[in-house]
Amino acid sequence: MSLLAVSNLTKRYRRGGKSITAVDDVSFHVDPGETLALAGPSGSGKSTIARLVLRLIEPDAGRIEFEGSDFLALSGATLRARRARLQMVFQDPLAAFNPRATVAHVLDDPLRIHDIASRAERPRRIAALLERVGLTADLAPRAIHEISGGQRQRVAIARAIATKPSLIVLDEAVSALDVSVRREILDLLLDLQHQEKIAYLLISHDLGVIRSVAHRIVLLDAGRIAESGNTRAVIDAPQSAIGKALLAAAPRLNRTAQDPT
C-alpha cells in the first residue's frame, strides 16, 4: 500500500480576473521509505503540489490519501496529530524559522506541541536530535541567525524528524547550499532514510541531485505530468519535450584526463 496517494489533484489561482490552473489533474504515489522527485521548470506546479500535500493550501479537486486515510477530510486535533507524520524542510531555513529563536527553542516546539517528551526530558531529546543530524549539543543555546547555512539546514532536518515522520517534503531543501555542504546534507538525508525508513517527496530543479538520490521521478510541465518513471531511465533518456529541454539545459562538467571514473 502506498504511503501517499495523490489522485486527480487540481488547483487553480485567480490572477487579474483570469483563472490559472497551477496543478491540473495530477496523480502519483509515494511508497514507504522511497524518494519520489517532482521536477520541472518554474511555474510547472511542483511547489504548489508540495503545499497541497502539506495542506498549507486546499485543492479545488482531487484526493490525497496519507497512511491509509483521507488526508483532506481531517481537521482539528486529528489533522494536527497526523501532521506529525508528515514533515517538511524548505529551501531557506532562515525564512522558515524565527531568526532570533535559539536552536533549542526550534527543536523544543515539535516535542512539546506533539506531546512527545515531558518538559524534564526534552533537553536530553534535543541533544539526541542534534547528534542524530551530525551536530553537537552545545549548539542548542545558539540563535538560528548565528549558525551557518549548513548547520541551519541540519537543524531544520532535526526538527522534521523530531516527530518521527513517515514522509518528509523536501522543497528545494539543498538548492541554496554550497556544493560541499549540499553533498553532506544529501548523505545525511539518505542515512536517515536508510535507518528510519522515511520517504521523501523531493522538489527540485536539479536533475543531477535527483538522479543521485531519487528512486522515481515525476516531470511536470505547466501543471501537468509530462513523464514519470524510474529516475535513471527518465533522466538518461527522457521522452517528453520538457524532459529533453531540462536535460539539454543542465550544466555539464567535462573532466577529461584527470577523472578516474
Add this chain to the structure above:
Amino acid sequence: MTTLASIRNLTVTYRRDGTEVVALKSISLDIAASERLAIIGESGSGKSTLALAIAGLLPASARIEGHIDWFLGSTGKAGAKAPPSVLPDISPSRGEIAPSSLSSPIANVAGDEATAKLPISPLEGEMSGRTEGGLIERNPQKSLAKPSQPPFLGRDIGFVFQDPSASLDPVMAIGKQIAEVARTHLGLTWPQAYAKAKHLLERVRLPDPDSALRAFPHQLSGGQKQRVAIAAAIAAGPKLLIADEATSALDTIVQAEIVALIRRLVTEDGMTLLFINHDIALAAELAERIAVFRHGRLVELGTTAQIIGAPAEPYTRALLDAHIGLDAKPLLNRAGLHP
C-alpha cells in the same frame, strides 16, 4: 593579451558590530580585454565583494587597500558625456578604489611623506585612523603613461545582479529604464534613446519589443526581467559586463538561455565578461578562464581546461568532486538504498 584591468593587492575589510571582517585578502589579478573570466567560490569566498570592488559599488564603510588600474582606451569619445550627478556615490572615480598610476607603485610610495594620505599603506594592515567611512580622496596623481581614467559604472561597466526584480524600478516602464541609460551615457535624445532601447530588447530576444517598451517589470517573467536587466546593462556599450550570480535564481532551462544570451552579446560587442558564480560546471561552459576563490583569497587561476581537467589545488579538486552531475554515481547505492 591586452589588459583591461589590473588588480593589485586588493584587500577589502567590512566592519560589522565593531569587529572587522576581511572579505578579500591581497588579491592580484589581471582581467584581459575581451576575455570571459569566471570567478568561482562558495559563500564567504569574497567573489561578490570582488565584483562590487571592480564596479566601485562597495559600501562607504568598507575599507579598501590596494588598487585597480584600468586600461579602457578612448572612453571619452565625442558625444559621450559623463553622468553628471546621477551616480555620485557609486563611481570608482570617487576614490573608493583610487585610480593609481603605474608610475607610483607602492614601493615608490613607501617612505614618502605622502604615504599617510594615501589609502594604500606599505605596512600591511596598518591604516591611518582617518579611514573612517572608508573614503579618502587620493591626491590626484599625474598619470605618466598608460592607465586610463577610472571607469564609470553604467558607461564603461555594465552590472547584472542576481535578482532582476530588485534592480529594476517597479513603477517605471522598462523601455524608459533602458533608454535612460543610453541617454545618460551616450548623450542621446529621448527619441534616439527609445529607438536604441527597442533595438536592445530585440537583441536580448524579448518577444514583441514594441509593446515590451511600455511594459512594467511585474508583467514579465523572471527570465524576461533578467533579459531587460541585461539590455539596460549593455545599453551604453560598456567594455566590461559583470554578471554576479545573474542566472542563479532562474530555473535550469531559463538559466541556459540567459547564459547563451550573455555569451552571444559579449562576443558580438567584444565585451569583457566577469561571470561571478557558485556553480563551477556552469562557469566552465561559459568562461575561458576560471579564478577559484575561498575565504577571501584567490586559490587558483587558470584556463577552464586546466582548472577542470587538471586542478592544482586540493580545494579546486574538492569543489569539482562535490559537483553532482548527470553522470555521477548515485548516492543511493552507497547508502544501501537501491533504486
